[in-house]
Amino acid sequence: xxxxxxxxxxxxxxxxxxxxxxxxxxxxxxxxxxxxxxxxxxxxxxxxxxxxxxxxxxxxxxxxxxxxxxxxxxxxxxxxxxxxxxxxxx
Numbered sequence: 001x002x003x004x005x006x007x008x009x010x011x012x013x014x015x016x017x018x019x020x021x022x023x024x025x026x027x028x029x030x031x032x033x034x035x036x037x038x039x040x041x042x043x044x045x046x047x048x049x050x051x052x053x054x055x056x057x058x059x060x061x062x063x064x065x066x067x068x069x070x071x072x073x074x075x076x077x078x079x080x081x082x083x084x085x086x087x088x089x090x
Contacts, residue, residue: 005071010078011042014070015051016063035066039074052077 004013015038036056042049054073060066 003067006044007075008078009044011040011044011049012071012074012078013040013042014038014067014074015040016066016070018063035060035063037066037070037073039070039077041074041077 004011006012016035017037019034019036036054037060038051038053040049040051052073054070057069060069
C-alpha cells in the first residue's frame with residue numbers, strides 16, 4: 001500500500017500515530033483505537049511543506065482507517081487551495 005501520493009502537484013503524506021490518552025481510556029475507548037492523524041502536504045515544485053492535524057477522533061477502528069482519513073483530509077485541503085497555487089505547480 002502506498003504511504004504517500006502525488007495529488008494535483010502536491011505530495012500528500014498521511015502521518016498516523018498512537019496516543020496514550022488516559023481520558024479516552026476512562027470513557028472506554030480501546031487502546032487499539034487511540035490513533036491521531038496528521039497530513040504533510042508538500043508543494044513539489046517549491047519544495048515547501050506544511051503539516052495539518054486532523055481533529056481528534058476516537059472512532060478509528062484501526063491504523064488503516066486513520067491513514068485513509070488523513071489522505072482524504074489532505075486531498076480536501078489541496079482542493080481548497082486558491083487556483084493560482086494549483087496553476088503554479090502544474
